[in-house]
Amino acid sequence: MTQEKATADTVLEIRAVHHRYGRALALDGVDLRLVAGECVALLGPNGAGKTTLVNLVNGLLPAQAGRVRLAGGDPRDAATRRHLGVVQQSLGFPDTLKVGELVTGAAVRAGMPRAAAAPVLAELGLTDLAGRRAARLSGGQKQRVQLAMALVSDPALLVLDEPTAGLDVPARRRFWQILAQRRARGTAVLVTTHLIAETAAIADRVVVLDHGRVVAAGSPAALAARLPDRTVIARTSLGPARLAGLPGAVSVREDGDHVRIGTRAPESLLRVLLAEDPELSDLRVEGAGLSDAVVGLTEPTEPTEPTGSTEQTGKVGVR
Numbered sequence: 619m620t621q622e623k624a625t626a627d628t629v630l631e632i633r634a635v636h637h638r639y640g641r642a643l644a645l646d647g648v649d650l651r652l653v654a655g656e657c658v659a660l661l662g663p664n665g666a667g668k669t670t671l672v673n674l675v676n677g678l679l680p681a682q683a684g685r686v687r688l689a690g691g692d693p694r695d696a697a698t699r700r701h702l703g704v705v706q707q708s709l710g711f712p713d714t715l716k717v718g719e720l721v722t723g724a725a726v727r728a729g730m731p732r733a734a735a736a737p738v739l740a741e742l743g744l745t746d747l748a749g750r751r752a753a754r755l756s757g758g759q760k761q762r763v764q765l766a767m768a769l770v771s772d773p774a775l776l777v778l779d780e781p782t783a784g785l786d787v788p789a790r791r792r793f794w795q796i797l798a799q800r801r802a803r804g805t806a807v808l809v810t811t812h813l814i815a816e817t818a819a820i821a822d823r824v825v826v827l828d829h830g831r832v833v834a835a836g837s838p839a840a841l842a843a844r845l846p847d848r849t850v851i852a853r854t855s856l857g858p859a860r861l862a863g864l865p866g867a868v869s870v871r872e873d874g875d876h877v878r879i880g881t882r883a884p885e886s887l888l889r890v891l892l893a894e895d896p897e898l899s900d901l902r903v904e905g906a907g908l909s910d911a912v913v914g915l916t917e918p919t920e921p922t923e924p925t926g927s928t929e930q931t932g933k934v935g936v937r
């Protein structure tokens with residue numbers, strides 16, 4: 619992206635970011651831009667680098683290489699972080715503090731009047747819980763308290779790291795509804811998840827991260843249509859090239875003396891596979907986890923920039 623294209627509604631701009639923990643490379647050249655009101659889901663298996671990227675955005679980690687700009691400033695500066703709301707993967711609350719006190723405290727720390735807490739408590743359905751100790755609430759209620767604390771400053775960007783991990787389906791749904799209302803008011807959202815199914819409910823755009831690189835990007839529907847949703851596992855004498863040529867094979871990975879073949883059409887694949895290798899043994903078909911689904915993805919064929927349209931080309935970097 620050129621400087622001129624960084625328009626006024628750019629909320630987050632990440633350019634060529636690398637990050638190492640010692641010798642381990644966690645981010646290997648990531649670019650990403652978000653505009654106001656846009657929701658991007660950062661999807662990737664465990665260890666992909668999602669939390670590292672999020673921690674660069676929320677100022678917890680310094681940028682070792684590349685550039686991170688939040689509302690035009692450096693997220694390491696406290697003044698810039700005023701534009702940011704953060705919901706972490708799991709946060710314990712101090713045992714004594716009540717919901718209302720936590721949200722009021724967050725408002726005051728953000729330079730807002732104490733009175734800013736009440737409307738946010740109402741927005742999140744927490745008014746009746748304001749006098750309860752946060753540490754004793756259910757998982758879904760605790761997440762809403764975190765979200766209230768993040769939203770009370772009316773941030774330009776909300777960053778959420780696997781916010782619904784461990785929540786049941788109704789709690790998840792409620793969480794996403796609240797976010798959708800905020801997005802309608804112009805808040806940009808960057809949310810990490812390792813659940814591909816969840817991205818459809820959340821995001822305008824999905825950016826798939828694996829081994830610290832963006833390996834695919836596109837609308838949730840386009841990605842879901844291309845990523846394998848089943849894994850065929852077997853012991854076979856057929857080589858990887860032959861397996862990759864099977865009808866419907868999207869990815870092939872060796873795993874000890876087994877192979878794992880990602881597909882969206884296990885039936886037609888299996889017919890040919892069994893015909894080609896009558897000796898095949900130890901056959902299983904499983905729902906594809908994300909680590910299987912991202913095998914074979916190498917680079918995005920859709921931009922990691924906002925497109926300004928909901929048009930779906932259905933193209934992702936699946937080979």
Ligand SMILES: Nc1ncnc2c1ncn2[C@@H]1O[C@H](COP(=O)(O)OP(=O)(O)O)[C@@H](O)[C@H]1O
Pocket residue numbers: 639642643644662663664665666667668669670671
């Ligand atoms: N504090 C750390 N020290 C050393 N390595 C780390 C640290 N945090 C993360 N890593 C490594 O960096 C990579 C990316 O991790 P992370 O950003 O947590 O991924 P994700 O959130 O997608 O699971 C992983 O290989 C992980 O083991």
Ligand SMILES: [Mg+2]
Pocket residue numbers: 668669670779
């Ligand atoms: Mg993580």
